Amino acid sequence: xxxxxxxxxxxxxxxxxxxxDTRVRWxxxxxxxxxxxxxxxxxxxxxxxxxxxxxxxxxxxxxxxxLALFETGAIVLHIAERHAGLLPADANARxxxxxxxxxxxxxxxxxxxxFTMAWLFERDKPRYEExxxxxxxxxxxxxEQLAARLGEADWLxxxxxxxxxxxxxxxLRLRATGVLDEVPRLAAYVARGEARPAYRRAxxxxxxxxxxxxxxxx
Amino acid sequence: xxxxxxxxxxxxxxxxxxxxDTRVRWxxxxxxxxxxxxxxxxxxxxxxxxxxxxxxxxxxxxxxxxLALFETGAIVLHIAERHAGLLPADANARxxxxxxxxxxxxxxxxxxxxFTMAWLFERDKPRYEExxxxxxxxxxxxxEQLAARLGEADWLxxxxxxxxxxxxxxxLRLRATGVLDEVPRLAAYVARGEARPAYRRAxxxxxxxxxxxxxxxx
Numbered sequence: 001x002x003x004x005x006x007x008x009x010x011x012x013x014x015x016x017x018x019x020x021d022t023r024v025r026w027x028x029x030x031x032x033x034x035x036x037x038x039x040x041x042x043x044x045x046x047x048x049x050x051x052x053x054x055x056x057x058x059x060x061x062x063x064x065x066x067l068a069l070f071e072t073g074a075i076v077l078h079i080a081e082r083h084a085g086l087l088p089a090d091a092n093a094r095x096x097x098x099x100x101x102x103x104x105x106x107x108x109x110x111x112x113x114x115f116t117m118a119w120l121f122e123r124d125k126p127r128y129e130e131x132x133x134x135x136x137x138x139x140x141x142x143x144e145q146l147a148a149r150l151g152e153a154d155w156l157x158x159x160x161x162x163x164x165x166x167x168x169x170x171x172l173r174l175r176a177t178g179v180l181d182e183v184p185r186l187a188a189y190v191a192r193g194e195a196r197p198a199y200r201r202a203x204x205x206x207x208x209x210x211x212x213x214x215x216x217x218x
Numbered sequence: 219x220x221x222x223x224x225x226x227x228x229x230x231x232x233x234x235x236x237x238x239d240t241r242v243r244w245x246x247x248x249x250x251x252x253x254x255x256x257x258x259x260x261x262x263x264x265x266x267x268x269x270x271x272x273x274x275x276x277x278x279x280x281x282x283x284x285l286a287l288f289e290t291g292a293i294v295l296h297i298a299e300r301h302a303g304l305l306p307a308d309a310n311a312r313x314x315x316x317x318x319x320x321x322x323x324x325x326x327x328x329x330x331x332x333f334t335m336a337w338l339f340e341r342d343k344p345r346y347e348e349x350x351x352x353x354x355x356x357x358x359x360x361x362e363q364l365a366a367r368l369g370e371a372d373w374l375x376x377x378x379x380x381x382x383x384x385x386x387x388x389x390l391r392l393r394a395t396g397v398l399d400e401v402p403r404l405a406a407y408v409a410r411g412e413a414r415p416a417y418r419r420a421x422x423x424x425x426x427x428x429x430x431x432x433x434x435x436x
Contacts, residue, residue: 055367056325056360067310073324074317092285099292105320106291107274110328142274149273 002036003028005075006050006061007209009039015210017203020072021060023169025205027076027162029198031083039209073105073166080162087161100156100163108146109170111138119177139179143171147185154192168193220254221246223293224268224279225427227257233428234394235421238290239278241387243423245294245380247416249301257427291323291384298380305379318374318381326364327388329356337395357397361389365403372410386411 005028007021021037028035044050045057053061054070061068062075069075077098080086087094115135122131146167150156155164171190174180181187193199223246225239239255246253262268264275271279272288279286280293287293295316298304305312333353340349364385368374373382389408392398399405411417 051363051366056321056363058325067313069313069317071317071320071324073320074313077316077320078313095285095287095292095296098295099287099289102289102291102295102323103274105324106289106327107276109324110331113328114332145269145274148269 001064003033004036004038004063006038006040006054006059007206008059009041009044009209011206011210015207017206018173019059019206020169022202022206023072023166024060024062024075024079025202026165026169026199027079027086029201030085030165030196031079032085033079033083037205037209073101076162076166077101086165088159093157096157097161097163100161101166104163104166104170108142108167109173111135111142112170112173115139115179116173116177136177136179139174140182143174143179143183143186147183150185150189154189160196164193168199219282221251222254222256222281224256224258224272224277225424226277227259227262227427229424229428233425235424236391237277237424238387240420240424241290241384242278242280242293242297243420244383244387244417245297245304247419248303248383248414249297250303251297251301255423255427291319294380294384295319304383306377311375314375315379315381318379319384322381322384322388326360326385327391329353329360330388330391333357333397334391334395354395354397357392358400361392361397361401361404365401368403368407372407378414382411386417 005021005024008019011019013019025035040050040059045054045059050061051057053063053068056070058070060072060075061070062078063069069078076086087097115132115138118132118135155161156167157163168190171180171186172194175190180190194203223239223242226237229237231237243253258268258277263272263277268279269275271281271286274288276288278290278293279288280296281287287296294304305315333350333356336350336353373379374385375381386408389398389404390412393408398408412421
């Protein structure tokens with residue numbers, strides 16, 4: 001069985017690992033599964049062939065035999081359910097790990113994305129002064145709640161799981177803003193994720209694509 | 219085994235069914251599982267006893283025996299995995315249904331929430347004119363992509379699944395804005411969800427709570 005994922009031909013972040021294919025690469029590396037990558041241009045993402053496997057015209061997708069999946073959380077869960085290394089064996093612990101996956105994409109990522117987009121694109125606009133502190137405060141509340149739950153533990157629920165993989169990936173979006181470093185316990189948590197050999201292989205693989213791209217400035 | 223969920227003592231929407239406990243009630247009704255409800259005030263949601271089961275101080279939660287879960291998508295998936303009625307038996311179809319669950323909470327809900335919050339709370343502010351059309355256009359793009367994928371089908375991937383339950387629940391947020399009716403195929407899809415007996419029982423149950431509340435205007 002060959003696993004084929006899609007990724008940006010040229011990532012908007014130039015290879016910082018924030019494109020969502022990095023999450024899928026990380027999961028595949030944790031599960032020690034080989035995979036192939038099909039690079040997609042922005043034009044191709046909106047064309048019928050890609051829309052047939054991703055109705056919202058995004059990356060990543062994941063194809064194996066006659067199954068084509070989109071949506072990063074679903075792909076990571078699919079890998080985690082079928083291979084060792086990403087979900088605990090105990091049924092209750094497994095349900096809690098999946099809870100953290102949903103918390104990452106539904107409770108943390110939306111306010112983080114709204115804040116980082118405003119931070120990137122609205123700093124020169126008049127509404128910046130009013131809106132950005134509010135968006136940042138909303139993110140800080142979530143980070144402090146998450147840090148309180150994490151406590152002194154290495155991972156959110158015992159051993160490293162797909163829940164941590166998704167949470168670390170979402171928190172990484174905050175690094176450039178400086179907000180992650182304002183909560184040292186979470187900065188250390190993210191650093192633990194980045195130190196995993198599987199993450200480092202995934203990061204290197206997406207960077208290699210973007211270094212090849214003439215406009216990425218490599 | 220007794221299943222206990224939490225819900226708002228007084229829902230911010232006054233019983234329109236948009237509070238996330240409705241999604242869990244709906245899943246439990248589809249699976250024909252009895253459940254108990256513990257109502258939580260806004261003060262209690264931020265108190266240690268509730269934070270112990272929901273680190274972000276929200277509802278719903280779901281407790282059974284020694285397992286306590288939060289995050290609506292995770293709770294619905296937990297129910298769907300253990301009881302008939304919400305996920306297909308075929309492994310590939312099951313993975314696709316879970317994909318729609320993640321798409322609902324990570325691809326559709328964030329732009330929908332950002333638009334509906336701006337529509338509710340920013341219409342009287344100067345930035346309204348600039349921001350709201352942009353937020354609405356972003357939602358419309360996602361709705362048109364979703365309608366294109368749905369086509370003439372009743373549900374997103376064959377039989378009704380937890381993916382439809384989550385997607386219909388997310389789309390319901392748009393009804394008050396008029397935007398859902400601008401895409402008739404999705405308005406009809408949502409209406410099919412609302413017509414299901416399990417949804418109607420779930421809706422009635424949350425309405426009964428909010429009708430009892432003196433400030434809900436019943």
